[in-house]
Amino acid sequence: MTKDEKRLAAIAKGLNVSPISNTAPSYQTATPTHYSSDVEYITVTLDKLRPYEHNPRKTRNPNFEMIKESIRRRGLDHKPNITRRPGEDFYIVADGGNTRIQALKELFTETKDPKFWSISCQYKPWQGDTADSVEAELNLLIGHLIENDTRADLSFIEKALGILQAKEYYEKKLNKSLSARELATELEGDGYIIHYTLANKMERCVLYLYPHIPEVLFKGLGHTQIDKLLAIRNNAEEVWAAHQFDTDINFESLWSENLSKFNEATPFQAKEFQSELITAMVEALDGKVSFETLYLDIDLDEQKFKKIAAKQQEIDNLVEKTVDQINTRQEQQAAKFEPVIKNENKSVATEPAKNVIDDVIDDNESDDEQNNAITDLSQLDSPLLDKQDNQTEDYLSQIAHNFGLTPGMSIQEQREQRAEANGLTFACEGRQPVEDIWLIHPARQYRSEAYSLALDIAESVGIDHLVEHVVKQPVDYTYAMKPTDSELSPSVLTLYSFLSMLQTAKHKDENNCVLDSNFLFELDDITLVKLFRLIRVSRHIHQQGGKND
Numbered sequence: 001m002t003k004d005e006k007r008l009a010a011i012a013k014g015l016n017v018s019p020i021s022n023t024a025p026s027y028q029t030a031t032p033t034h035y036s037s038d039v040e041y042i043t044v045t046l047d048k049l050r051p052y053e054h055n056p057r058k059t060r061n062p063n064f065e066m067i068k069e070s071i072r073r074r075g076l077d078h079k080p081n082i083t084r085r086p087g088e089d090f091y092i093v094a095d096g097g098n099t100r101i102q103a104l105k106e107l108f109t110e111t112k113d114p115k116f117w118s119i120s121c122q123y124k125p126w127q128g129d130t131a132d133s134v135e136a137e138l139n140l141l142i143g144h145l146i147e148n149d150t151r152a153d154l155s156f157i158e159k160a161l162g163i164l165q166a167k168e169y170y171e172k173k174l175n176k177s178l179s180a181r182e183l184a185t186e187l188e189g190d191g192y193i194i195h196y197t198l199a200n201k202m203e204r205c206v207l208y209l210y211p212h213i214p215e216v217l218f219k220g221l222g223h224t225q226i227d228k229l230l231a232i233r234n235n236a237e238e239v240w241a242a243h244q245f246d247t248d249i250n251f252e253s254l255w256s257e258n259l260s261k262f263n264e265a266t267p268f269q270a271k272e273f274q275s276e277l278i279t280a281m282v283e284a285l286d287g288k289v290s291f292e293t294l295y296l297d298i299d300l301d302e303q304k305f306k307k308i309a310a311k312q313q314e315i316d317n318l319v320e321k322t323v324d325q326i327n328t329r330q331e332q333q334a335a336k337f338e339p340v341i342k343n344e345n346k347s348v349a350t351e352p353a354k355n356v357i358d359d360v361i362d363d364n365e366s367d368d369e370q371n372n373a374i375t376d377l378s379q380l381d382s383p384l385l386d387k388q389d390n391q392t393e394d395y396l397s398q399i400a401h402n403f404g405l406t407p408g409m410s411i412q413e414q415r416e417q418r419a420e421a422n423g424l425t426f427a428c429e430g431r432q433p434v435e436d437i438w439l440i441h442p443a444r445q446y447r448s449e450a451y452s453l454a455l456d457i458a459e460s461v462g463i464d465h466l467v468e469h470v471v472k473q474p475v476d477y478t479y480a481m482k483p484t485d486s487e488l489s490p491s492v493l494t495l496y497s498f499l500s501m502l503q504t505a506k507h508k509d510e511n512n513c514v515l516d517s518n519f520l521f522e523l524d525d526i527t528l529v530k531l532f533r534l535i536r537v538s539r540h541i542h543q544q545g546g547k548n549d
Contacts, residue, residue, distance in 0.1 A: 043119070052092050052144060058161070080119070085131035088131065144162070254281060293433075434529050445476065447478050504541050
């Protein structure tokens with residue numbers, strides 16, 4: 001026997017060693033294996049099979065044709081799960097497969113091939129004693145939600161409607177109303193994970209948006225636009241309640257009437273709807289509040305800046321406190337160690353303070369998180385300049401200056417103050433009050449002001465219907481004058497030509513306007529002031545050129 005043959009024989013002998021025997025009674029006792037008897041396979045014809053009527057999917061599956069063609073060539077790769085309610089003679093899809101059933105029906109109609117008519121399915125018994133069992137309906141609905149989530153092909157509104165249907169079942173089952181947090185807990189207990197904040201947003205979407213823009217939502221309106229719409233609603237409702245004017249119009253009617261106008265908008269623009277809503281609010285309040293005032297209180301970007309301004313004093317106080325703490329620590333260290341090397345050129349406070357400002361801008365963070373970010377300044381070991389809190393104050397003051405806002409004063413108070421100082425109290429009314437003819441703030445976008453001024457001026461002579469909002473992406477409230485639809489008097493025609501010359505949309509042709517003394521003398525004071533302001537604003541916009549286009 002060769003050396004290699006001996007080695008292989010030794011290996012084989014080692015492999016043939018008997019395993020160590022276990023004589024323990026618990027080990028020797030045979031343990032029976034139980035298999036579920038709930039699952040069985042049955043053959044069902046399409047006339048006995050129906051889709052689940054509460055299926056979260058309300059629109060045609062975008063992959064339907066691909067799925068249909070796959071079934072035509074390969075047949076069904078996966079047997080659908082089906083069940084049947086007590087007392088009914090037909091089956092329903094249990095947890096996904098509605099698209100496949102629809103594809104089979106179309107294929108049989110087209111081909112009459114029996115293989116599409118009779119299919120093998122996995123049968124799951126109904127999880128309840130009666131046909132209207134809430135537990136069974138919940139089991140089916142959650143099964144469909146989970147199945148659709150694995151493919152991530154449901155629109156936000158479809159999933160929201162499914163979650164709200166589940167909430168209705170849970171409240172019926174538990175005989176009580178559920179908060180968003182309680183709903184998320186119940187769903188998690190049944191195997192469907194969702195954060196309560198998302199559940200709350202879905203409920204608000206179904207309540208405030210779905211009745212008015214169902215087409216837009218089913219076309220796939222996403223999280224970002226839905227968040228903006230819900231935030232606009234919050235701000236607008238608060239502003240409406242704050243003014244408390246006597247009117248028969250309530251906010252809900254304003255909201256529904258104006259949002260419904262955008263049900264077929266393609267693409268949907270939250271900014272455009274916001275402009276429509278604010279205009280309606282101004283009209284409902286009989287012009288007692290201007291378009292700009294409401295805009296500054298409702299617009300999301302403006303609200304972000306207000307949060308920065310509101311945090312100014314808090315930032316200043318915390319930075320000052322942090323400086324004191326670090327100075328005290330340095331003095332204590334100086335008493336222990338010699339020599340002390342002072343670093344008077346390095347400053348680190350301004351940047352963390354700016355980071356706090358950025359945290360305020362981030363709507364997804366809570367106030368506690370923002371405050372913690374500020375408080376973390378006290379953990380810094382680097383030296384600070386004595387005037388670093390002034391640097392932070394200067395930073396915020398510059399932002400306020402650029403937007404023309406004064407922290408601690410409302411927009412209306414600032415406007416009234418400036419109007420009185422400039423002798424323009426009488427012109428501080430309408431869609432666009434004028435409190436200063438010449439003042440321009442660098443950070444503001446002035447196309448919306450020009451649009452509102454043009455509407456006010458045109459309305460004074462009854463041609464406001466000729467002022468057109470030119471819709472762009474993103475919406476910037478550019479305006480243009482429509483062609484005249486009737487013969488205008490000389491003075492009205494002159495004003496129309498003036499507005500055409502000042503329009504913020506690009507001019508296709510050169511616009512001319514000839515003024516005469518009669519026109520200037522016929523204009524009322526308010527219209528004249530607004531015309532001067534429009535000249536200033538339009539000039540500024542065109543001077544900026546591409547920056548605003």
